[in-house]
Amino acid sequence: xxxxxxxxxxxxxxxxxxxxxxxxxxxxxxxxxxxxxxxxxxxxxxxxxxxxxxxxxxxxxxxxxxxxxxxxxxxxxxxxxxxxxxxxxxxxxxxxxxxxxxxxxxxxxxxxxxxxxxxxxxxxxxxxxxxxxxxxxxxxxxxxxxxxxxxxxxxxxxxxxxxxxxxxxxxxxxxxxxxxxxxxxxxxxxxxxxx
Numbered sequence: 001x002x003x004x005x006x007x008x009x010x011x012x013x014x015x016x017x018x019x020x021x022x023x024x025x026x027x028x029x030x031x032x033x034x035x036x037x038x039x040x041x042x043x044x045x046x047x048x049x050x051x052x053x054x055x056x057x058x059x060x061x062x063x064x065x066x067x068x069x070x071x072x073x074x075x076x077x078x079x080x081x082x083x084x085x086x087x088x089x090x091x092x093x094x095x096x097x098x099x100x101x102x103x104x105x106x107x108x109x110x111x112x113x114x115x116x117x118x119x120x121x122x123x124x125x126x127x128x129x130x131x132x133x134x135x136x137x138x139x140x141x142x143x144x145x146x147x148x149x150x151x152x153x154x155x156x157x158x159x160x161x162x163x164x165x166x167x168x169x170x171x172x173x174x175x176x177x178x179x180x181x182x183x184x185x186x187x188x189x190x191x192x193x194x195x
């Protein structure tokens with residue numbers, strides 16, 4: 001996965017007022033933490049950050065004041081409820097060769113068996129442990145020809161080398177359910193009309 005470079009200014013003002021001022025300047029307040037160091041409060045350019053976050057589990061190279069740089073991944077992103085603007089971000093410092101636990105999106109391909117069945121996503125993203133600089137962008141799972149009652153478990157998802165499940169292998173990721181509603185039993189139908 002390629003790194004995205006984003007400039008970051010360290011900040012010393014905290015609280016709602018300071019955060020609002022940053023947002024008016026099209027910047028997003030954030031905190032960089034990890035590896036036992038003191039948390040560093042930063043301000044990031046809003047547009048650059050928004051574009052970077054379009055890639056799940058993006059690897060960001062922060063260019064901090066004073067020429068220092070840190071390799072980070074997004075750990076928690078807060079968005080404004082209605083318009084979806086970035087409000088705050090927590091960034092975790094990572095090192096090459098280090099293992100991290102992340103949620104990787106699950107995509108599907110193929111057509112279900114005929115019969116009006118529905119595909120239900122039990123997990124939209126699969127928790128995995130992987131090397132910080134080689135986080136998969138997504139897992140693609142084939143649902144070609146699956147009929148009602150079929151399911152795909154976490155252990156059935158093909159993982160790249162160096163990536164391991166961070167969830168029980170028996171966990172259901174996708175399942176196929178019948179779209180047809182069951183007809184009510186004769187006794188139930190009569191009772192419903194009388195009531």
